[in-house]
Amino acid sequence: MSSNVYGFSLDKPYYLRSALCELGLSAVSAASAAVMPMPLYIPLATATFAGFMGVRHALYYMHSRKGITSLNDGNFFTLSPDAMREKRIEAAEDAGLDDNYYLGRGFTWTPRYMSLYETIKNDPQFASLSDHTNKAGGKPFIHNIGKAEEADRVANLKEHTLIAGESGSGKTVLLNLLVAQFIQDGEAVCIIDPKGDKDLLNSVYALCQTYGREEDFLFFSLTHPGKSITFDPMANALKSNDAANRITSIMDLTGGGKTFQDYCWSVLNLIAESMINGNHKLNICNLLRFTSINGMKELHALNNEVLFSITNENQRLALTKSQALLDHRSNHPSEHFAKMTVSLEPLLLSLGTGEVGHLLSPEKADTSWKDIIKNRRVVYFNLSSMVDSYTSSSVCKLLVQDLISYIGQMYAYEKKPSRIKLICDEFYSIVYKGFGDALNKSRQAGMHAILGLQTESDIAAQTDKNMVDVMLGNLPNKISLRISEEHLADKIAKKFEEAEHTTIMKQRSTSAAPTDSALLFKSSTSERTQTRTQTIVTKEMIMGLPQGQAFVYNKGMMPLKIAIPMLELEAGVRFFEDILNREFRLAPEDFFAPIDKLIGHSGGAA
Ligand SMILES: Nc1ncnc2c1ncn2[C@@H]1O[C@H](COP(=O)(O)OP(=O)(O)O)[C@@H](O)[C@H]1O
Numbered sequence: 001m002s003s004n005v006y007g008f009s010l011d012k013p014y015y016l017r018s019a020l021c022e023l024g025l026s027a028v029s030a031a032s033a034a035v036m037p038m039p040l041y042i043p044l045a046t047a048t049f050a051g052f053m054g055v056r057h058a059l060y061y062m063h064s065r066k067g068i069t070s071l072n073d074g075n076f077f078t079l080s081p082d083a084m085r086e087k088r089i090e091a092a093e094d095a096g097l098d099d100n101y102y103l104g105r106g107f108t109w110t111p112r113y114m115s116l117y118e119t120i121k122n123d124p125q126f127a128s129l130s131d132h133t134n135k136a137g138g139k140p141f142i143h144n145i146g147k148a149e150e151a152d153r154v155a156n157l158k159e160h161t162l163i164a165g166e167s168g169s170g171k172t173v174l175l176n177l178l179v180a181q182f183i184q185d186g187e188a189v190c191i192i193d194p195k196g197d198k199d200l201l202n203s204v205y206a207l208c209q210t211y212g213r214e215e216d217f218l219f220f221s222l223t224h225p226g227k228s229i230t231f232d233p234m235a236n237a238l239k240s241n242d243a244a245n246r247i248t249s250i251m252d253l254t255g256g257g258k259t260f261q262d263y264c265w266s267v268l269n270l271i272a273e274s275m276i277n278g279n280h281k282l283n284i285c286n287l288l289r290f291t292s293i294n295g296m297k298e299l300h301a302l303n304n305e306v307l308f309s310i311t312n313e314n315q316r317l318a319l320t321k322s323q324a325l326l327d328h329r330s331n332h333p334s335e336h337f338a339k340m341t342v343s344l345e346p347l348l349l350s351l352g353t354g355e356v357g358h359l360l361s362p363e364k365a366d367t368s369w370k371d372i373i374k375n376r377r378v379v380y381f382n383l384s385s386m387v388d389s390y391t392s393s394s395v396c397k398l399l400v401q402d403l404i405s406y407i408g409q410m411y412a413y414e415k416k417p418s419r420i421k422l423i424c425d426e427f428y429s430i431v432y433k434g435f436g437d438a439l440n441k442s443r444q445a446g447m448h449a450i451l452g453l454q455t456e457s458d459i460a461a462q463t464d465k466n467m468v469d470v471m472l473g474n475l476p477n478k479i480s481l482r483i484s485e486e487h488l489a490d491k492i493a494k495k496f497e498e499a500e501h502t503t504i505m506k507q508r509s510t511s512a513a514p515t516d517s518a519l520l521f522k523s524s525t526s527e528r529t530q531t532r533t534q535t536i537v538t539k540e541m542i543m544g545l546p547q548g549q550a551f552v553y554n555k556g557m558m559p560l561k562i563a564i565p566m567l568e569l570e571a572g573v574r575f576f577e578d579i580l581n582r583e584f585r586l587a588p589e590d591f592f593a594p595i596d597k598l599i600g601h602s603g604g605a606a
């Protein structure tokens with residue numbers, strides 16, 4: 001028993017059986033002393049000895065039971081945002097708060113724990129650590145083996161961060177914990193929510209209320225246009241090729257392919273160029289308006305008038321040139337144009353008409369990336385695809401492209417890094433071609449992205465499968481909650497360093513056989529040790545995590561094993577129930593007017 005690395009034996013049933021047999025034998029021997037005609041010392045000695053052994057095994061049983069219970073203990077815990085902040089300050093005492101975020105209670109996952117994990121797993125009595133005694137599921141012992149070293153932990157998340165975890169693993173709880181710290185720190189925060197997560201929305205708004213940032217809170221929603229701010233996701237497309245890149249990168253290419261995409265790109269590039277040269281606002285509505293044969297003719301006519309008023313010689317030249325190209329293109333056979341732009345039209349129509357069109361191409365937008373970053377807003381883009389998933393995912397991508405474009409410009413031209421946190425629960429909603437690269441550059445320019453990843457199959461369905469590897473490469477910090485998809489769990493585990501570990505393999509041949517001898521407690525347990533090298537966190541460990549628990553990977557550091565707290569929020573105004581879905585009766589002409597009042601924000605685009 002002393003050989004148990006975890007301090008007690010998992011073999012609770014064996015001790016119980018032994019104790020019962022021995023105590024039984026002790027009682028029978030004692031009784032037989034009274035009735036059997038034999039010297040008294042024989043049954044008394046047996047009774048005493050069996051009694052002693054029985055008591056010993058009973059104590060072992062109790063010890064084992066207590067141990068197993070504590071290994072199976074759940075680790076759910078809650079904290080108020082203020083208490084969390086205090087713990088963060090304490091835990092980050094030496095390192096300082098900057099970029100150090102509180103993640104919960106945990107310990108450093110050293111090779112010792114890896115060995116302990118493997119040893120427990122290889123114990124023949126492993127089954128007594130069941131999965132279902134705990135409401136958080138998974139294998140709580142993964143965390144409980146380190147209870148003795150458990151402390152409040154922060155991690156440096158200066159770099160982009162991946163949060164991997166299947167649905168129900170605790171991603172929203174963790175995102176919430178991080179967002180709370182961003183709000184407490186007074187950061188500019190952009191949350192892109194492709195799922196319409198009511199809990200996250202309510203919580204972000206509640207946190208803004210708690211920390212006096214209600215005025216900073218901005219809400220955008222395609223499904224609640226009457227309560228949404230307006231936002232122009234093309235506002236920072238300063239060049240025609242930028243606009244063309246963005247639109248073609250989100251086009252649905254089924255049935256089309258590269259040739260179609262290239263054709264659309266050249267058409268868009270030409271139209272955007274003509275719009276810029278002719279001083280027309282480069283927004284989606286206008287792109288829709290001019291992207292057709294008639295539209296190009298209309299643009300050509302408008303620009304002919306503009307040409308007269310232009311005094312700048314360079315602009316005149318540029319416009320004259322684009323007019324000639326426009327003229328040439330609009331005189332192409334129209335069936336050809338229609339065939340080639342077949343996938344462009346539905347995209348521009350979905351983004352440029354109706355309420356969506358109004359929200360994305362306003363005369364003057366309610367806010368801008370500049371306003372959000374400069375005035376440290378907390379902007380929540382609710383892009384749940386209740387209406388149409390193609391439109392929502394296109395908007396997600398346009399928003400991110402514009403943000404990256406804006407901070408890139410700030411950095412390149414004004415040598416000023418922006419500071420903004422970008423949070424998205426499902427990264428595949430915002431990835432487009434070239435996203436990995438953009439992410440890389442945006443880090444320098446001041447953006448910190450926290451992106452969620454659920455399953456690999458989701459990604460394969462949405463974009464190209466290699467995207468997972470691209471993202472794993474571009475998001476240096478990784479926090480892994482439970483993942484059941486073996487392939488993905490394996491991919492993430494492989495990011496953790498390798499280490500050597502020693503496993504104690506135990507084998508008990510049989511349970512003690514009563515017929516064997518008078519020594520009922522005799523059992524044969526053999527142990528051998530095995531040394532192997534593997535990643536310090538394995539796919540099995542990731543697949544076995546209970547809800548709300550994670551492994552944290554920080555480059556160059558030992559991993560952390562953490563249990564994440566759920567934030568207890570004060571009951572205040574619930575954004576989803578009390579503001580968003582309150583019965584809403586307004587005359588149609590007032591539909592868009594009271595946004596400022598509803599959102600509690602009066603600033604326009606700065
Ligand atoms: N620290 C925690 N304390 C209590 N419950 C938790 C904790 N972490 C996760 N949970 C439970 O797990 C559920 C799922 O978590 P959630 O963050 O919504 O998962 P996901 O976003 O990954 O689908 C929560 O509703 C909550 O009941």
Ligand SMILES: [Mg+2]
Nearest residue numbers: 171172197425
């Ligand atoms: Mg969630």
